[in-house]
Each structure stands twice: as structure tokens, then as C-alpha cells.
Amino acid sequence: MSYIVLENVDYTYPDRTEPAVRSLNLVLKKGEKIALTGLNGSGKSTLAKIMLGFLKPQRGRVLLDGCPLDRYTLPEIGARLGFVSQDPGQMIFNLKVSNEIAFGLKWQGKSREETDELTGRYLRRFDLWHLRDENPFNLSEGQKQMVVICAILALAPDFLILDEPTKNIDTSRKRDLLKALRYICNQGTGIIVVSHDREFVASWGGRNIQLTNGEVVAR
Amino acid sequence: MKIDVRTKMLIAAIFSLLALIYHQVPILASLLLLNILVLVLFRVPLKVGGGLKTLLMMYGTLTFLQSLFVKSGEPLLIVGNMYLLTTDGLYYGISVILRFAILLMSGLLLMRCPVNDLLVALAKMKLPYEIVFMVLLGIRFMPMMAGEIQTTLNHVQLRGVNLRKVYKKKVIRVYLSILLPLVYSIWQKAEKLTILLELRGFRRYETREYYREIAMGKADYLIMGLTICLTVSFVYISKMYW
Numbered sequence: 001m002s003y004i005v006l007e008n009v010d011y012t013y014p015d016r017t018e019p020a021v022r023s024l025n026l027v028l029k030k031g032e033k034i035a036l037t038g039l040n041g042s043g044k045s046t047l048a049k050i051m052l053g054f055l056k057p058q059r060g061r062v063l064l065d066g067c068p069l070d071r072y073t074l075p076e077i078g079a080r081l082g083f084v085s086q087d088p089g090q091m092i093f094n095l096k097v098s099n100e101i102a103f104g105l106k107w108q109g110k111s112r113e114e115t116d117e118l119t120g121r122y123l124r125r126f127d128l129w130h131l132r133d134e135n136p137f138n139l140s141e142g143q144k145q146m147v148v149i150c151a152i153l154a155l156a157p158d159f160l161i162l163d164e165p166t167k168n169i170d171t172s173r174k175r176d177l178l179k180a181l182r183y184i185c186n187q188g189t190g191i192i193v194v195s196h197d198r199e200f201v202a203s204w205g206g207r208n209i210q211l212t213n214g215e216v217v218a219r
Numbered sequence: 220m221k222i223d224v225r226t227k228m229l230i231a232a233i234f235s236l237l238a239l240i241y242h243q244v245p246i247l248a249s250l251l252l253l254n255i256l257v258l259v260l261f262r263v264p265l266k267v268g269g270g271l272k273t274l275l276m277m278y279g280t281l282t283f284l285q286s287l288f289v290k291s292g293e294p295l296l297i298v299g300n301m302y303l304l305t306t307d308g309l310y311y312g313i314s315v316i317l318r319f320a321i322l323l324m325s326g327l328l329l330m331r332c333p334v335n336d337l338l339v340a341l342a343k344m345k346l347p348y349e350i351v352f353m354v355l356l357g358i359r360f361m362p363m364m365a366g367e368i369q370t371t372l373n374h375v376q377l378r379g380v381n382l383r384k385v386y387k388k389k390v391i392r393v394y395l396s397i398l399l400p401l402v403y404s405i406w407q408k409a410e411k412l413t414i415l416l417e418l419r420g421f422r423r424y425e426t427r428e429y430y431r432e433i434a435m436g437k438a439d440y441l442i443m444g445l446t447i448c449l450t451v452s453f454v455y456i457s458k459m460y461w
């Protein structure tokens with residue numbers, strides 16, 4: 001079952017002449033395990049933003065769960081795709097770690113009991129329980145990243161897109177993250193890991209999509 | 220022929236000043252015509268971007284609404300026993316729109332200049348470098364801020380916040396949430412910038428040398444002189460007739 005489909009997609013940033021992503025054809029299946037790799041500036045983040053509907057491609061089309069992406073509103077996309085950006089500071093909207101995890105759950109309309117239960121469960125799974133009353137903006141970069149990943153995973157999206165999830169994370173936390181991601185993937189969630197971290201990508205396994213200059217060179 | 224930035228600044232300043240001084244429709248209309256003529260002469264494209272267009276529309280609507288509340292003058296539009304639009308109201312509305320258009324056109328004249336030229340010009344007018352620098356930062360920060368706001372809005376919506384359907388009570392809560400990462404990122408960038416500036420020796424010396432040179436040519440002095448003459452005669456003529 002295909003879940004995300006890109007057909008002949010071109011995207012050029014407004015003030016650029018060269019496209020950041022060109023003639024892209026990709027089919028991502030439901031529950032698939034994927035590693036998206038490529039050099040700096042090869043278009044990985046741009047591709048992620050296209051799949052999320054942040055950027056509208058000038059050519060080609062994007063399908064999500066069988067429907068054109070532009071038929072969905074952002075909250076509807078968010079219910080299907082979870083995204084953790086390269087810069088986690090952009091994604092923190094609360095002054096307490098536990099509220100940050102609960103934020104999306106509440107907005108998705110979950111009851112208070114369910115929200116509290118899920119928040120507790122995810123905080124423990126990611127070993128963040130002792131930080132639950134801290135201000136996320138005061139945490140270290142790696143801790144911030146873990147908080148944001150935890151907050152997104154708690155929403156149980158169909159597909160997860162993680163942009164450089166290991167950027168600021170130490171070796172032991174990487175192992176924990178890998179374990180958690182594998183677990184979630186085995187539960188049927190598709191995951192795209194965008195990364196330069198060779199070691200992490202190697203142990204992550206999965207299908208490797210490689211970008212060079214905005215083009216797919218290996219799938 | 221390359222016209223110096225300072226010449227353009229002078230012209231833009233004069234037009235803006237006159238637009239603020241006068242409120243009579245005929246004067247403002249002739250000013251606008253002259254302003255457009257200057258833009259054409261300087262080959263400035265009369266293109267207004269998308270953001271400005273929205274702003275213009277908003278401004279137009281607001282002005283129209285305001286002119287509805289002016290009660291003096293002859294009635295033009297009567298609903299029931301209410302004077303909806305009067306001659307004074309209409310007059311007022313038109314003059315405000317004209318004034319705004321002139322300010323916009325003057326801005327357009329400067330917007331097409333390279334930012335660095337504007338800065339060097341400000342510095343040559345003996346403005347303290349700190350102020351020049353703040354202007355530069357403001358100009359540079361603006362597009363970045365716009366991008367940042369868009370990103371934050373995208374992220375908050377992906378988390379399930381439907382901005383179109385936020386209940387009244389929760390509006391403030393949502394806007395606070397959105398402000399949080401914005402303020403944080405601005406703060407962080409400002410902090411980084413301060414350190415970088417110190418490292419690169421910002422303000423280590425009393426004066427700053429500018430690599431970029433701007434120069435006034437004969438044409439500039441000619442245009443400036445002409446501008447001043449025309450301004451004086453414009454003021455004189457408008458005094459005689461209105």
C-alpha cells in the first residue's frame with residue numbers, strides 16, 4: 001500500500017534559479033522504514049517540507065494516503081505525518097516539558113485522563129520523567145530534541161519524518177532512540193530518518209534513498 | 220546615468236514631507252502625478268509586491284469605513300434617516316488614500332537601491348554608526364522574521380491547532396504559544412550576533428571605514444538643485460491657488 005507518493009516533483013525557492021529538488025519520483029509504503037541521505041544542501045529538508053505541505057511544488061504532484069496533499073489542512077496532515085525539524089527550538093510551544101508532550105494530544109481532542117496517561121508513558125519511555133517540570137527552553141540541545149521527538153511520537157502519527165534526529169545526541173541516547181524508533185516501526189508506523197550520521201543510518205537499516213543536487217540517485 | 224542614493228533620498232524625503240503637510244485633494248493629486256513621473260524618469264518599475272497589495276487593500280477598506288463616520292458636509296448617501304456618506308467624508312477618504320499612495324511611491328524610489336548604498340549614505344550624513352547598523356539589522360532581519368513566523372505557524376498547526384477554528388477563550392493561549400518559539404529564536408540569534416560582532420571587533424575603533432564608495436556626480440547636483448527649485452515653486456503655486 002503506497003502512503004506518500006511524489007510524481008515528477010520540482011521545487012525552486014522563490015529567490016533561486018536552480019531547483020532545490022527536481023524530477024522527483026518516490027513511492028513510500030505504509031509502515032516503511034527509510035533512511036534519507038545526501039550531502040549538505042542536497043535537498044533533504046526541502047523534500048521533507050514538500051511532503052508536509054509547507055512548500056508547494058511548482059511542478060508535479062504529491063499524494064498522501066491516496067489524496068492530493070493540497071486537499072488537506074495542516075492539522076489534518078499533522079494527524080497523519082509527524083515531523084521533527086532540524087531545529088527543535090522552533091517546535092517548543094510550552095514552558096513545561098510535560099505540557100509540551102500534552103500540547104498536541106489536547107489539540108487532537110483527547111480527554112484529560114488519556115492525555116495525562118499518554119504523557120506519563122512517553123516521558124518514561126524516553127527517560128524524560130525527571131525533567132517533566134523543567135522549562136524546555138533551558139534544556140540542552142540534545143534534551144530539547146528528545147522532548148520534541150517524544151511530543152511528536154506521543155501523537156502516534158502514521159508516518160514519522162525526523163530531520164537529523166541524532167544531531168545533538170550522545171551515543172547512549174542514540175541507542176535508546178534507535179530502540180524506540182525500531183519499536184514504533186514494528187508497531188506499523190512508517191519512519192523516514194534524514195541523516196548524515198553514517199553509523200546511525202547503518203544501524204537503522206531500512207531502504208536508503210540518496211539525494212544529490214535535488215535528485216534521487218539511489219533508492 | 221547613475222543617480223546617487225542621496226539624491227533619491229532627498230526627493231523621497233521632500234515628497235513624503237509635502238504629502239504630510241498638505242491635505243487638499245488637488246495638491247495631493249498633483250504631487251502623486253509628479254511622484255509617478257519621477258519614478259518613470261528614474262526607471263523605477265511601478266510594481267507592488269503581494270504583501271504590499273494586501274496592506275493597500277486593508278488600508279483602502281479602513282479609510283472607506285472611516286469616511287463613513289464623517290458627519291459634516293452635504294449628504295451623498297442616505298439610508299433611512301442616517302447620513303452614510305457626506306461630501307466631506309468622501310473628500311477626507313480620497314485625501315488619505317492619496318497621501319498614502321505618495322508615501323508608498325517615495326518608498327518605492329528607495330526600495331530599488333542596494334541596501335549597502337543606503338547605509339553608506341546614512342553614514343556619510345554623519346549619523347552614528349550604531350544607528351546605521353541598527354537600520355541595517357532591521358532591514359536584514361525582516362525577511363528572516365517573516366520566514367520564521369511562517370515556520371512556527373506551520374509547526375503549531377501540524378500539532379493539531381486549527382488556527383481557523385480556535386475558540387475565543389483559547390485565542391490568547393494559542394498566540395502566546397506561537398510567540399514563545401519566536402521570541403526564543405530571535406533572542407538566540409541576537410545573542411549569537413552580539414558575540415560574533417565582538418569577536419570581529421565591532422566598535423573597537425572610533426570610526427568605521429566603508430569599502431563601498433558612493434559618489435555624487437554633476438547630474439546629482441543638477442537634479443538636487445532642480446528638485447529644490449521645483450519644490451519651492453510648487454509650494455508657492457499651491458499657496459496662490461488654494
Ligand SMILES: Nc1ncnc2c1ncn2[C@@H]1O[C@H](COP(=O)(O)OP(=O)(O)OP(=O)(O)O)[C@@H](O)[C@H]1O
Pocket residue numbers: 013014015016020038039040041042043044045046047086
Ligand atoms: N529558505 C530557503 N530559501 C532559498 N533557498 C533555500 C532555502 N532553504 C534551502 N535552500 C536551498 O535549497 C537547497 C537544498 O537545501 P536543503 O535545506 O533542502 O538541504 P539539506 O539536504 O537539508 O541540507 P542539510 O544536510 O545541510 O540539512 C540548498 O541549495 C539551499 O541553499
Ligand SMILES: [Mg+2]
Pocket residue numbers: 044045046086163
Ligand atoms: Mg536539512
